[in-house]
Amino acid sequence: GENVEQHPSTLSVQEGDSAVIKCTYSDSASNYFPWYKQELGKRPQLIIDIRSNVGEKKDQRIAVTLNKTAKHFSLHITETQPEDSAVYFCAASDTASGTYKYIFGTGTRLKV
Amino acid sequence: DAGITQSPRYKITETGRQVTLMCHQTWSHSYMFWYRQDLGHGLRLIYYSAAADITDKGEVPDGYVVSRSKTENFPLTLESATRSQTSVYFCASSGWTEAFFGQGTRLTVV
Numbered sequence: 001g002e003n004v005e006q007h008p009s010t011l012s013v014q015e016g017d018s019a020v021i022k023c024t025y026s027d028s029a030s031n032y033f034p035w036y037k038q039e040l041g042k043r044p045q046l047i048i049d050i051r052s053n054v055g056e057k058k059d060q061r062i063a064v065t066l067n068k069t070a071k072h073f074s075l076h077i078t079e080t081q082p083e084d085s086a087v088y089f090c091a092a093s094d095t096a097s098g099t100y101k102y103i104f105g106t107g108t109r110l111k112v
Numbered sequence: 113d114a115g116i117t118q119s120p121r122y123k124i125t126e127t128g129r130q131v132t133l134m135c136h137q138t139w140s141h142s143y144m145f146w147y148r149q150d151l152g153h154g155l156r157l158i159y160y161s162a163a164a165d166i167t168d169k170g171e172v173p174d175g176y177v178v179s180r181s182k183t184e185n186f187p188l189t190l191e192s193a194t195r196s197q198t199s200v201y202f203c204a205s206s207g208w209t210e211a212f213f214g215q216g217t218r219l220t221v222v
Contacts (some may be wrong), residue, residue, distance in 0.1 A: 006154070009152075032209055034209070034210065043214065044202070045204065045209045045214050046211070049209065049210065052222065060174050089154060089155060100160075100162065100206060101157060102190055102204075102211055104147070104154050104155040106152065106154035
């Protein structure tokens with residue numbers, strides 16, 4: 001079945017440094033790749049997403065890159081701040097088939 | 113209020129009892145999902161629904177039942193609760209791409 005692997009499981013960086021979280025998906029039909037941030041005790045919330053027809057997308061300090069050939073996508077956070085501390089989840093979804101089910105990675109706990 | 117809401121927020125139940133977790137959304141989103149969140153496992157998909165009366169199994173459906181008679185509601189039932197079903201349960205809905213999550217239900221089975 002579909003699977004999304006996410007690494008690392010924990011990441012500790014100094015304030016101002018960059019953080020990179022990597023995900024690999026198995027379903028070649030996946031065409032939508034969102035990233036969610038979950039603060040302690042709260043619900044996951046979308047921070048950025050990318051579609052399969054785009055290689056890179058940026059929104060202020062965060063960016064996502066996608067390599068369809070390798071089935072690999074990454075989240076990049078620059079100039080990290082204490083408020084970036086949270087658990088980050090990647091996900092993959094096939095929106096073309098009509099099922100739209102999101103398969104999530106196991107999460108990365110980022111400490112700044 | 114507009115949005116997606118889950119009830120109850122917290123629930124303690126005994127092994128073997130039936131429990132139903134409620135999920136209601138006001139956006140008329142077609143797609144709804146149930147996930148469970150456990151340490152080390154992230155968010156695992158239990159069931160999802162593409163529209164009223166259309167449901168399908170996710171990654172971990174055993175022990176759970178869902179129904180969707182109305183677009184706005186997607187209840188999740190544990191027919192005979194087990195300790196392994198102790199978890200935080202999130203409902204989510206999506207109209208096209210972004211999935212919006214409810215606030216979660218923390219379920220403890222004793």
